[in-house]
Amino acid sequence: MKTIQLNSRPVGIPKLSDFKFVNKEKPTLADGEILLKANYISVDPYLRGRMMEGKSYVAPFELNKVMSSGMIAEVVESKLNGFSKGDHVSGMMEWKEFQTSKGEGLMKVDGSHVSLSVYLGVLGMTGLTAYLGLTEIGKPKAGETVVVSGAAGAVGSVVGQIAKIKGCRVVGIAGSDEKVEELKSKYGFDAGINYKTTTNMTQAIAECCPEGVDVYFDNVGGEISDAVMMNVNRFARIIVCGAISMYNATSVPMGPRVQPILIKNSALMQGFIVSNYTEKFGVAIPQLAKYVQEGKIISTETIVKGFDNVPQAFINLFEGKNKGKMIVEIEA
Numbered sequence: 001m002k003t004i005q006l007n008s009r010p011v012g013i014p015k016l017s018d019f020k021f022v023n024k025e026k027p028t029l030a031d032g033e034i035l036l037k038a039n040y041i042s043v044d045p046y047l048r049g050r051m052m053e054g055k056s057y058v059a060p061f062e063l064n065k066v067m068s069s070g071m072i073a074e075v076v077e078s079k080l081n082g083f084s085k086g087d088h089v090s091g092m093m094e095w096k097e098f099q100t101s102k103g104e105g106l107m108k109v110d111g112s113h114v115s116l117s118v119y120l121g122v123l124g125m126t127g128l129t130a131y132l133g134l135t136e137i138g139k140p141k142a143g144e145t146v147v148v149s150g151a152a153g154a155v156g157s158v159v160g161q162i163a164k165i166k167g168c169r170v171v172g173i174a175g176s177d178e179k180v181e182e183l184k185s186k187y188g189f190d191a192g193i194n195y196k197t198t199t200n201m202t203q204a205i206a207e208c209c210p211e212g213v214d215v216y217f218d219n220v221g222g223e224i225s226d227a228v229m230m231n232v233n234r235f236a237r238i239i240v241c242g243a244i245s246m247y248n249a250t251s252v253p254m255g256p257r258v259q260p261i262l263i264k265n266s267a268l269m270q271g272f273i274v275s276n277y278t279e280k281f282g283v284a285i286p287q288l289a290k291y292v293q294e295g296k297i298i299s300t301e302t303i304v305k306g307f308d309n310v311p312q313a314f315i316n317l318f319e320g321k322n323k324g325k326m327i328v329e330i331e332a
């Protein structure tokens with residue numbers, strides 16, 4: 001069976017040669033274990049940070065060791081009480097076609113009503129990030145203006161739809177005309193901006209937000225966020241969720257200093273990590289499931305097929321090749 005290891009620490013945008021496929025014997029099962037077959041692998045921008053050395057909120061991947069991420073797997077054999085052959089589980093797992101587990105950190109998931117992959121998207125870390133970041137820090141009120149960057153991606157598209165449910169004016173920033181069109185036609189955003197073709201982002205945001213920006217859900221950082229910051233209102237809330245535009249930087253990117261903007265507007269800017277909110281997951285997941293069931297949140301996925309394509313699917317995130325959640329499906 002195949003596994004995927006970290007071959008080298010990337011410089012700039014990751015390359016295929018930063019990953020290494022290594023064949024291993026399929027594991028055998030001990031008492032108290034289950035044998036898992038990978039079904040779906042989530043590739044996420046934050047994994048770029050784990051490919052580097054240094055202190056962060058999760059440990060870095062080690063060179064020549066198997067990488068991991070959120071995955072859905074099928075129990076193909078069980079010697080563990082509570083798990084049966086044919087069950088599906090979600091959790092952090094290694095990038096291996098097969099692996100054993102003692103069941104720790106795994107949650108059973110039911111694919112009878114939704115595709116199992118949705119547990120990596122709207123009903124998984126993605127949806128939780130969008131919902132908890134927006135409601136816990138953003139606290140949007142009806143009539144306010146919410147701007148979201150990375151708007152056509154996994155987290156961004158859900159943030160915008162929740163902000164619409166809350167009665168806000170929603171403006172999304174994304175990297176192509178097609179994505180911007182879909183923000184409006186598919187998700188009901190009020191306006192969208194293509195940051196790749198807009199020369200004056202500060203002005204474009206001002207035009208789309210005539211009443212200013214009350215909540216900014218930041219997925220990208222960098223110059224896009226500098227431009228949003230120029231438009232924030234008094235008592236604005238800025239959720240710093242991601243900074244993908246800076247993840248591949250080889251030197252520290254500099255921009256305008258934010259302190260005077262925060263002071264002048266009594267604005268709140270707060271870093272957000274979804275794993276700090278585990279005690280709220282039990283409320284957030286049923287709420288997200290209800291929104292999906294009621295058709296208030298549309299779940300979008302970009303599915304890439306084949307274990308061999310995990311590294312390329314990950315690299316494609318940095319080229320904006322996904323709409324919604326980027327997921328690799330491992331064919332039977």
Ligand code: NAP
Pocket residue numbers: 044045046125126129150151152153154155156173174175176179219220224240241242243244245246272273274275317318319320321322323324325326
């Ligand atoms: P995603 O948005 O589905 O995929 C990444 C998107 O980022 C791409 O589709 C691309 O869209 C955009 N992008 C790539 N390079 C860019 C650049 N240089 N400038 C601007 N946009 C760029 O990924 P996601 O999983 O939903 O994650 C979104 C952000 O949230 C990431 O920064 C991620 O690290 C963060 N996140 C944080 C947490 C947390 O707990 N803090 C949890 C999950 C995710 P375009 O075509 O629009 O460029």
